Amino acid sequence: MNRRWAGGLIAMLACLAMIGLHTWLGETPQENTTRVSVGKPGRLYDSTITVNSSTIGQALYSDNLFVGRSGVIFLAVNVTIATDGKRRSLDWTVGGESNGRSFAARDPITVPEPGFRITQDVVFEISPDDLAGFTLTVLDRGPIYAYDPQLEIDLGISPDAAAQSMEKDRYAVVRTTRGRVEVDR
Structure with a gap:
């Protein structure tokens, strides 16, 4: 067997071994998930996000x-969102979870350049039944999608608070902003 085929065979065996190991061990858990609550900042690489x-x-x-x-x-x-590090993330995925379902945000989120911050709204269209227990999820996707940092921000909406909010604000007008970038001091 010549050297060219030997290298290819070794690469193929390594791939098969990795697939077999993954199958045997099962799905790799998201080990970089950080859970925070409203008002508490969470880090994604060089940025901090806080739900207000x-x-x-x-x-x-x-x-x-x-x-x-x-x-x-x-x-x-x-x-x-404040970027206080040396690099700005370019690929954040923002969503929500409640009652075992996932929700996509209506618009992408803006991540500011280093030294700046932005306050903006992330909007979801959901069923009233999904208000209680809603969790905002923010994932920073790197070039290799393994162990990317993710934030789970529990909005702290209990079933009683959701019922009260629905009774009081269900037909209200929601006013949102895409935000304005400011210097982070």
Whole structure:
């Protein structure tokens, strides 16, 4: 057997061994998940994200422009992101989870350049049943998708608080902002 084929055979055997090991061990858990609550900052590489508050309603305005009305509810989560390191992440995936379901944000999140911060709203369209226990998830995807840091931010909405909020604010107007980048001092 010549050297060219030997190298290829070794590479193929290594790949098969890795596949077999993965199958035997099962799915690798997300070991870089950090859980925080509203008002507590969480780190994703060189950035910090803090959830400030959340609001619900059926009519949505973004930067004072009417976006639409929902048959269910809009949940707007106000976040502040500050990049204090040397690099800015370019690939954050933002979503939400509740009752075993995953939700996509209506718009992508803006990650500021180093030395800057932004306060903006992340909007989800959800069923009223998914308000209690809603968790915001933010994943920083690197070039290799393994052990990327992820934040899970529990909004702290209990079933009783969700019921009270639905009674009081279900038909409210949600006013959101895409934010304005500022110097982080």
